[in-house]
Amino acid sequence: MTPDHPLPRRGFLAATGAMLLLAGCGTSQSASPSPSASPGTGQSTGPSQAAGPWSYTDDRGKKIELPQRPTRIVTQVSAGAALWDFGVRPIGLFGPHKLADGGRDPEAGEIDVSTVQTIGNVWDEFNIEKYISLQPELLVSGMYIKDQLWYVPEKSKEQIEAVAPTIGINFAGRSGEEVIGKYSELAGLLGADLGAPAITEAKARYDRALAELKAFASAQGELKILFAGASPDLFYICHPPEFPDLKLVTEGAGVKLIVPETVDQGGYYESISWEKIDKYAADALFIDARAQSMKVEEMAKKPTWGKLPAVKAGQVYPWRAEARYSYQGYAIMLEELVANLKKVKRVL
Known part of the structure; x- marks a missing residue:
């Protein structure tokens, strides 16, 4: 992230x-x-x-x-x-x-x-x-x-x-x-x-959302899904094992995500130039949506962005890269993620 x-x-x-x-x-x-x-x-x-x-x-x-x-x-x-x-x-x-x-x-x-x-x-x-x-x-x-x-x-x-x-x-x-x-x-x-109703209800909601994500994973097939972020100079391919949310999505729920071949020092992602952002073909892109991150609208100004299969298919979704670490926060994040994953169609 x-x-x-x-x-x-x-x-x-x-x-x-x-x-x-x-x-x-x-x-x-x-x-x-x-x-x-x-x-x-x-x-x-x-x-x-x-x-x-x-x-x-x-x-x-x-x-x-x-x-x-x-x-x-x-x-x-x-x-x-x-x-x-x-x-x-x-x-x-x-x-x-x-x-x-x-x-x-x-x-x-x-x-x-x-x-x-x-x-x-x-x-x-x-x-x-x-x-x-x-x-x-x-x-x-x-x-x-x-x-x-x-x-x-x-x-x-x-x-x-x-x-x-x-x-x-x-x-x-x-x-x-x-x-x-x-x-x-x-x-x-x-x-x-920790036994307050707000906490127990949030935990139940989180459990339901995680179960839905696992159900998606079991039916995922060959869909290629990529999580990424960007700056004006570089495109960042996320390395799922390093991110708490993506580690849960992959290892906890079984969703298959694209994993970069190499990672930069630190292990969080592989940075590539905008000219080479087609290195990893994906059916869907999930892009860092934090307020201070580079916006998809800004990415659209890059010549190579519109050539990506996921972009052409309109399968670009937000990645809540810093969902708060509580059952409430993760339930909301997982619900949105599952809803968007279910929309993805294979285009490759």
Whole structure:
């Protein structure tokens, strides 16, 4: 996917050998800090329930130990969107959560962005002074690259980590369902009620959507399906095993996707020139649809785009490259994916 999910945002970045993408812009309104909440009610779980020591070992092998359960939590937007669905309310966000027009970026999921402080909204933006002013007790972010917190600027890493403990959840090479499980576990430790109706209903909806995807896979036949993203200079063929959503689609549901012959350093995709985008013939294309990614309308201006069989057949669909890691988020993503996959006809 992109460096925002290792796929093209406004352009791919080189980051420890993996090119990743960028994000949105804007600032949010200030808000009163709110503690962890119960999913079904949106109410605080209460200070009394937070008493006693709290510990968690993250995917870096780093053990966080605090005198009591943290309630003042700042998150990267993907982590915040997942935790929000499980009932945890962050007080601050960084990463793309507001669009240029002030609206909520889809990556923010159901977060009420008017109730959280903006620490940063684009790649490499992190307002340390504002972060400190919030008196955070914990920072949570995902990781696409080993031991690197997504959207935490390397140049400010030590200063940021000196303010409050940090938790990293690994995405690379892990299926979406596994990542959802990690956020569910963390949310429970942060005081969320994992048995709340909103959670159990979302899980049932997710299970139904996954079952439908498996049914499609069993009837897929020889359909050739490609997931990709793009920048003005390059076209990116995704390597499914590295992306949580595509790993679930392929290994979890059995859908056959085109796999690139070689991958760039970092393993997320094979980048090819626009002149050679017909290297992998496909019946259908699923294109990174994040707000900051190159749009299909822009791709249509490239001379080679219209020559692709999938484009000629009108079989180009959105890829929700950073669906939030919750049952709600993945249920929505899978339902749309299944609906579009069922439309695909063989053209090769």
